[in-house]
Amino acid sequence: MTLPAANAAAVSQTLLPAELAAMPLALTLVESSSTVVLRQQAARLLQSHLGLALAECLYIEGSGRWLGRDSDNVQFDCADFNHPYAHVIRSGKPLTLSVADARIRLDHPGFQAQLAPLTATSQLHIRPLRAVDGQREWLGALLLVGQAATLTALIDNPGMAAYEALLCRLWSRLAREQGERQRSQVLQDSLTKLNDGARRQALADQLADDLLGQSVAMQALRRHVIRAAETNLAVLLQGETGTGKDRVARAIHQFSGRAKEPFMAINCAAIPEALLESELFGHAKGAFSGADHARAGLISQAHGGTLFLDEIGDMPLALQAKLLRVLESGRYRPLGASEERCADLRLVAATHQPLRERIKQQHFRADLYYRLGQFPITLPALSERQDDIAQLAQAFITDFCEREGRAEMGITPAALRQLYRREYPGNVRELKNIVDYACAMTPEGADIDAYVLPGEQQETAGQPVVSTAEPVALALSDDIDDLRQALRDLESAIIRQRLQRFGGNRAQAAESLGLPKRTLAHKCQLLELDIK
Missing domain, CATH: 3.40.50.300 (P-loop containing nucleotide triphosphate hydrolases)
Structure with missing residues (x-):
C-alpha cells in the first residue's frame, strides 16, 4: 500500500502504525542474512510502503571515522561538516532540511551527487542509528527523502520508532554474528595454514633422506x-x-x-x-x-x-x-x-x-x-652449503661400502678438514667422486685418511698443487718466500706419497723413510695426517 502525499494527520493516526507494525514487514527484516541485506531491505520497505522519494541506510565503518553507502564506494568523513551526516552523528539528533537549502549550503561532492536526481521541493530527514543495548554503539544514519507532510508525520510516530528500534536491534545482532564468523574464519584459516605448514614440513623432512643436508x-x-x-x-x-x-x-x-x-x-x-x-x-x-x-x-x-x-x-x-x-x-x-x-x-x-x-x-x-x-x-652450490659436507661424505662412504661389499668405514678428522678446505667446481658430484676414490684407496678395516684423498686438480694462487696420487716432483723455484712452510709442504707430500705406496702401512712407510714409527706418527699429527 502506497502512502498518499496529503493529509499527514490521517496518515499518522491510521495508516502508518498499521503498515510499520505489519508482521510481513517485520519478518522481512528478521530474515535478513547480513547487515548489508538488512539495510537494503529496511530502506526498500520504507520507500515502497510510505511513498518516499528515497530511503537509504548508511553505515559507520570499523574505525568510526567514515560513513559508507552500500550502493557505491562513496564515503563521508564524520568530521566533515560539508555534508549533513556529520551534524547528525556529532549531535546524536535528527536533522530535517529542504533539498533546495542543502544544495546551497552544503558542498560535499558525494552528497551533492545524492541530491542530483531529487526535486527541489522535497525534504531530507536524517536520523542517527545506534544500538539499543550494550554500550549503544553507533551503527549509522537513516536518510529519508519525501514531501514535508509525509516526513512530519513520521518524526514522532510510535510506529516509526518501533520500526527503527527493530532495525537497530537486528543490525547490532547481525554485526556481532558477522564479527564472530569473521573471527572464527580467521582462526580457521590460521589453523589451516598451521596444519598445511606442519604437513609440508613433515613431507620436507621425508625428503631429507634423499636430498641430504641440514644447512x-x-x-x-x-x-x-x-x-x-x-x-x-x-x-x-x-x-x-x-x-x-x-x-x-x-x-x-x-x-x-x-x-x-x-x-x-x-x-x-x-x-x-x-x-x-x-x-x-x-x-x-x-x-x-x-x-x-x-x-x-x-x-x-x-x-x-x-x-x-x-x-x-x-x-x-x-x-x-x-x-x-x-x-x-x-x-x-x-x-x-x-x-x-x-x-x-x-x-x-x-x-x-x-x-x-x-x-x-x-x-x-x-x-x-x-x-x-x-x-x-x-x-x-656446495660452497653455499659447506656444513653438509660431513653428512654427504658419510652417506657416500656408506653407499660405496654397500655397493662394493666392503666393511663399514669412517673418515678421520684430518680427511674431513681436507674436504672442507677444497673447492668444488663439480659440486656434490665432485665430492662423491673424491670420496669414492678415497674409499677404494683405503685399506680394509681402516678409516679414510687425508693421505688417500686425491690432490686438487686446479692451480691455487698461480702455483701448481702437488697431487698425492703422483710421485713427488721437486723443483727449485724463485717464488718461495717462506722456507719453513715450503719444507713443511714438501715433507707432508713425501709422507703422503710413501703411505700411499705401502697401502697405508705406517710401519713400512716409516722404515722406508728411515724413521721410527713413533716419529712418523708425531710428524703426521703435526701435519694433520691423523696417523696413530
Whole structure:
C-alpha cells in the first residue's frame, strides 16, 4: 500500500502504525542474512510502503571515522561538516532540511551527487542509528527523502520508532554474528595454514633422506620442492653442474599427485639433434629411412606422469618451438603421423646455463623460457652449503661400502678438514667422486685418511698443487718466500706419497723413510695426517 502525499494527520493516526507494525514487514527484516541485506531491505520497505522519494541506510565503518553507502564506494568523513551526516552523528539528533537549502549550503561532492536526481521541493530527514543495548554503539544514519507532510508525520510516530528500534536491534545482532564468523574464519584459516605448514614440513623432512643436508639452503630447497609438487606448474631447475638437479626432479615427481605414473627423463645435450625430436615425439612407421615400425616417444610414455628434460639449454631452436606448442595446447604430432595426440604430463626442465644470456644470443626462445619458468627453483652450490659436507661424505662412504661389499668405514678428522678446505667446481658430484676414490684407496678395516684423498686438480694462487696420487716432483723455484712452510709442504707430500705406496702401512712407510714409527706418527699429527 502506497502512502498518499496529503493529509499527514490521517496518515499518522491510521495508516502508518498499521503498515510499520505489519508482521510481513517485520519478518522481512528478521530474515535478513547480513547487515548489508538488512539495510537494503529496511530502506526498500520504507520507500515502497510510505511513498518516499528515497530511503537509504548508511553505515559507520570499523574505525568510526567514515560513513559508507552500500550502493557505491562513496564515503563521508564524520568530521566533515560539508555534508549533513556529520551534524547528525556529532549531535546524536535528527536533522530535517529542504533539498533546495542543502544544495546551497552544503558542498560535499558525494552528497551533492545524492541530491542530483531529487526535486527541489522535497525534504531530507536524517536520523542517527545506534544500538539499543550494550554500550549503544553507533551503527549509522537513516536518510529519508519525501514531501514535508509525509516526513512530519513520521518524526514522532510510535510506529516509526518501533520500526527503527527493530532495525537497530537486528543490525547490532547481525554485526556481532558477522564479527564472530569473521573471527572464527580467521582462526580457521590460521589453523589451516598451521596444519598445511606442519604437513609440508613433515613431507620436507621425508625428503631429507634423499636430498641430504641440514644447512639452511637445503632446508629451503626441500620446502620449495614440496610446494612445487603440490602444483601442476612447469618447473625450471637452475644451478651449477653437479648440484643434484636429477634428484630434485625425481623428488618433485615422487611427492606429486602423479607419483604412481611414469617418470621419463632425457638429457637434451647427450642426444644428437637429428634423433632428439624422434626421442621426444616418437615417429610413425616409414617416417624416415630406417623407421621400420612405429615408436612412442617420451612425451607419450610420460602420459599422466612427469617428463624431465635435463640440459634444456642445449635443445635446438626448431625443437623448442614444438615443445612450446605441447606446453600451451597439450597436443603434439609424432614424426610422420597424420593425426595429433593429447599430452597430459608435468614438465620439469633443468639447465646449468644462464638462459637469459642464451636468449640474448638468440639461442633460446624467450617465450619458452617464461613458459618453463612457472615455478623456478635454484639449487645451491656446495660452497653455499659447506656444513653438509660431513653428512654427504658419510652417506657416500656408506653407499660405496654397500655397493662394493666392503666393511663399514669412517673418515678421520684430518680427511674431513681436507674436504672442507677444497673447492668444488663439480659440486656434490665432485665430492662423491673424491670420496669414492678415497674409499677404494683405503685399506680394509681402516678409516679414510687425508693421505688417500686425491690432490686438487686446479692451480691455487698461480702455483701448481702437488697431487698425492703422483710421485713427488721437486723443483727449485724463485717464488718461495717462506722456507719453513715450503719444507713443511714438501715433507707432508713425501709422507703422503710413501703411505700411499705401502697401502697405508705406517710401519713400512716409516722404515722406508728411515724413521721410527713413533716419529712418523708425531710428524703426521703435526701435519694433520691423523696417523696413530
